[in-house]
Amino acid sequence: MSNTQPFTMHTRSGWELLSAAESNPLWLRVACLAYARCQPNGHTPLPRGALALALSSKDPDTELPVIPNRRTVYDVVRGAIDKGWLRPGSSSRCLRVPVTVSYGKGGHRAMNMACPWCDRPTTNVRVQHGRMAS
Numbered sequence: 001m002s003n004t005q006p007f008t009m010h011t012r013s014g015w016e017l018l019s020a021a022e023s024n025p026l027w028l029r030v031a032c033l034a035y036a037r038c039q040p041n042g043h044t045p046l047p048r049g050a051l052a053l054a055l056s057s058k059d060p061d062t063e064l065p066v067i068p069n070r071r072t073v074y075d076v077v078r079g080a081i082d083k084g085w086l087r088p089g090s091s092s093r094c095l096r097v098p099v100t101v102s103y104g105k106g107g108h109r110a111m112n113m114a115c116p117w118c119d120r121p122t123t124n125v126r127v128q129h130g131r132m133a134s
């Protein structure tokens, strides 16, 4: 038996369509969105609120969008991680595709590329009750 895996390509637009299909469960929609938009390093940085908007559905009576709240978005991302469709560390601001599924131009070296969200500078300063904590 050969040790090499057959290689196929999938269109981002196909994954994008699957992510928008309201008949799919939300955890699958979020995974499909990650596969549609991931960068060569497997990260999918998203602007604040973009994931909630992407997971919105139309109210059948009013035709207005129904946008899931933060807790629902958190649970949906956790569900996709628990089912193995996303890597641990994924959040509403960056969805991470498993390295066993996808890598971009540059092969596994691309995995070392910085992510604008995950690798952003952070501080250890915490704010408690309106005061800066040391």
Ligand SMILES: [Zn+2]
Pocket (backbone or CB within 6 Å): 043, 044, 045, 094, 095, 115, 116, 117, 118, 119
């Ligand atoms: Zn990231």
